[in-house]
Amino acid sequence: MTRTSHTVSFTLNGEKKTFSTRPDEKLLTLLRREGYRGTKYGCGQGTCGACTVLVDGKATYACLYYSMQAEGRKVRTIESAGTFDKPGEFQKELIAAGAVQCGYCIPGMVMSATALMESEKDFSDEIVKEYMDGNLCRCTGYEKIWVALRRVLDRQEAAPAKKPATGKKTSSKGAKK
């Protein structure tokens, strides 16, 4: 990376950071260069979702986002989602459900699901699928990812002080009823 005078400042996983960059550097390249390598390159075309991060809480393809678009915003990566000692709730369910095969898509899936859980109260199947339609997986057929996600969402919905969902839902057993 050649040094230039361009910089970008944003909050990354809760910490204010300033990075040197170039106007056409993608956020994905910047993040990986700076050690946030949980965000993956899968297509570079804004289609597979392996590079999904949250920008101001919204799931965003880091490969289709110029680093300087992030100026002043809040960026979150998979590194904020959990640790060995304390994996996130969805991460735990993914592991328990056997949803992690090659695992390359999983960080992106986790970030999209995080956006879903933080933004919505209604976790009907239709809304869940809309939030997850930008993350491709070729290993699992999505079956176990779906089961894991449904388990977390069903728990969230069952938690008190939450509005009951209105849409149609399948159980966490997926199709296996």
Place this chain on the structure above:
Amino acid sequence: MNRHEKAKNFKQVNHSVTKIDALQLALGKDSYVADFVPNDALIIKMLWSPHAHARIKKMDVSKAEKMPGVKAVLWYGNVPRIVHCTAGQGFPEPSPYDTFMFDRKVRFVGDRVAAVAAETEEQALAALEVIKVEYELLKPVFSIDEAMAPGAPVIHDEPEAHVPIPIHYEPKKNLVAQVGCEAGSFEKGMKDADFTFDETFEAPYAQHCPIEPYVSMAQIASSGRIVITTSTQVPFHCRRIVAQTLGIPVQRIRVIKPRIGGGFGCKQEILLDDVTAMFALRTGRSVLWQFTREETFRTGRTRHPFRVRLRAGVKKDGTISAIGLDCINNTGAYGGHGLTVVSCSGGKTLPLYHCDNIHFDGKSYYTNLPVGGAYRGFGATQAFFAIESVMDQMAEAIGMDPKAFRQLNHIRENEGSPIFAALGEGREGTPMTVGSNALGECIVQGAEAIGWDKRSDWRGKTGRFRRGIGMACLMQGSSIPDIDMGAAAIKINEDGSFNLTVGATDLGTGSDTVLAQIAAEELETATDKMIVYSSDTDLTPFDVGAYASSTTYLSGEAVRKAAADAKRQILATGAEMLGLPVDQVHCEDAMVRNADGSKKVSYSDIANYSLYQKNQYQIIGTASHITKKSPPPFAAHYAEIEVDTWTGFIRVLKYVSTIDCGTAVNPTLCEGQTEGGTLNGISYALTEQYLFQNGRMMNASFADYHIYSMRDRPPLQTILVPSYEDTGPFGAKSVSEICINGPAPVIGNAIYNATGARINEFPFTPEKVLAAIQALEKKK
């Protein structure tokens, strides 16, 4: 007790233990090739051929070499010209040597022309733009028919092209391979039939689409050796082929396979590593080559497109009197896998049904199109589309329910097939009888899950949206008998944990976990006591790698034998510590104990004793395994679909995959394999497609090449039906490939059941479906 109930007593095997790398991957920890690349690595970019068939008259790289940041340029003028095969197969390969690192000829759009390594990607791309190439365009070959035609352009006219083993290869005729066999008399069988069929089917191109693209990094170690960290299914073949292509000893190369972001067969190919290794040698630097998604589609390996002619005869009583399978496939511009894929199209399908009169003929041809490689299902996928479509047609002709017709004819336990002996991979096969077979139960359970009883004839269906139910039966193999070899080593540590090192290659399937379970079961300890390492050519024993559905069955048995070897040593030392004869002790719960448990010693104590205290030695077990059989897993698949008869759009309402994989070592992972392969098969049947213009693949992105997202996925139901394969580790056989063979014939049969339209070519695009429905209506 049914044999398969033995598996119920296992403590580690047949349990869904947590996949051992799942947490690391879910947290996004450094795991894959690109995660280990230093920031100062050189970036490689390739100039790809824009032409399908051309000779390079002149090339000038001098300007590129002087561009800012450029450290080296590779082209045919400055690399060794060593003919080889990129297919990561055993040695010598049953495939033509028809490839050079760089050549004066380009044979498909996406073939290598010249490569640049520069400090940044932008600099490498800029340098590619100033490479001057003058091409002499040659007439391209874009179809099997053009390839076979007399006087067709010769794609491999280089004198070096040859096969390293004595098999039929005629590059002057574009013929990559030919194989055939006959059992009984096909002609007589056709004469004896009450109804005969002669149908031709087409199975198309497809790409594996692992979410991690092809990626390889090469570095020069302090010792001067080349270290290649690569996303591969075949680390040992990679080492051998890179050594061969560069003309250097195997000893100089170390190949490390970290976690792999999916492969499905496409990473059974040495497509990048010769170039990364060469650049590392030339520059002394770390070099990274990562394919873009576009490159993965255009240059990456694909499924071989097949044309399958199926002739068959059936008697009124349901006897299949003759099957004739003629498979011709297009290998694209290079011929790796050309023989084996066409052998498998017969060998992994024809034994499924009883038939005394079988004819098989397989041919592979070069074309100037993208190159076929190993892809889950490998030939069987393409042939089963034809076979299972005609099975339905035969059943209808004799007025039998398609399920009952299959139940009548499918192969049983302890039965053989002449095909097993006749068709191997590059040589004759191995005679075999089927030892485990729960297909009958698969058919019954699947039928119940889909509601087969409610299936009704298409002739009574009206309205715009019509529903149909289809089915298919399937088989595959487990490893390549007498050819594949896997090896493992296992050693004990002070705390009773074990290092299990295997050459077997976990490419995201969970095989490390499965192998750990097998080792733990044999050693009477817990799976989480296993530290699994796969694979590293410097550190782990040899294994052919992850292909041909071999890891659980073949490498798994190697692991079991290695664990048994370690167990013998543990028992000997334990007995010594307890002061008992070895025949009075046994292993249980990570301890060596006597029969009543009054005397026992833990594995940890045994390890400490053997490492530090007395008669010290390393308890280490090693074993290799080759197989004499390739026991088929069996499956019955069912789907219910809805056809929009006005637009031809198809919606899959429900898909049921049953699978007999012997003992499911890890049931959750077996389900995961089946669900993933099934969904891949569904989109292959319906939406995946290579669109060409002058040989150039035009839809090289996930925006234009449609694989399914969570939003597209229909409800999938997986049913594991147990059997017990005596020759496999704890009763196991393979699971991963078979499931992708189902959706094309199942959906094809369901379209027929919904509408009466039979379509012999997929993907079942809306246009094809609508045209078939309209053609049928015109006939009425």
Place this chain on the structure above:
Amino acid sequence: MKLSEFIHPGSLAEARKALRGLGPKGLPLAGGTALHFMQSKTPVTAVDLTGLGLSYIRRKGGFFSIGAATPISDIQRYRSPRWAMHEICRRISTHQIRNVSTIGGNICRVFPWADLPVVLLAMNARMVIYSGKESEMGADEFFSSQPARLFRGGDLLTSVKIPVLKAQHGFGSVKAARNAAAFSLVTIAALLELDGTTIKSARVAAGSAIPFPKRLHEVEAALVGREAVTDVFKKAAAAGGTAAKWNVREGMSADYMRQLAEVSLLDALERAAEFARGRVN
């Protein structure tokens, strides 16, 4: 697209001034998704429009006013009586793209397969363009050819005004695509104004398998003054087959696209009629 500079203007006037000064060397950026796929040898300066307060949806009088930098996902999530824009927005690309890609970006440089222009044509939307002061342009004129022509001098789209549907209005849109996130094969949008059961006026537009999104006047003519019933819709849909030049898409023939368009037209008209009857919202 190579970027040499990236600027965050503080106001609309500043943004316009910057773009005027840059000429062909400047490009407005909202979501920025399209920029990644644009080819140019010479680097350009990106002018980020996302900080100008142009992301909103408000109901003002007879219109819904949508800020030009409003992401598609916000339009998808917005709910209000007689609001119909979410139907097509939930069918556009993927969640991550919908979060970033904006209505302005989608319609100021129209790709042939874009869905929003089709809907805005049928809805008779009005585009508000800033050229130092704001002025309005109807959808017919705006989409008469590539709208990028309107913005070469640095002018900027600030909002899109969509008429609030009245009780007698029915709206339906249909997108035929190979899977959920795929680009459209055929997109159809239809707005019917009913007088009792009679169609008083109709605006029907198509996109994707034709060179550029456009209204299908032959279809509209076959509707107006007739009953809102299936037979009439069928005849009108059939007129759609000849009302445009249908193109090959994804390896499927032009003739198939025509047939698909005719069925999609029929489906869109049925949906619109149902909407008017109050069964769909």
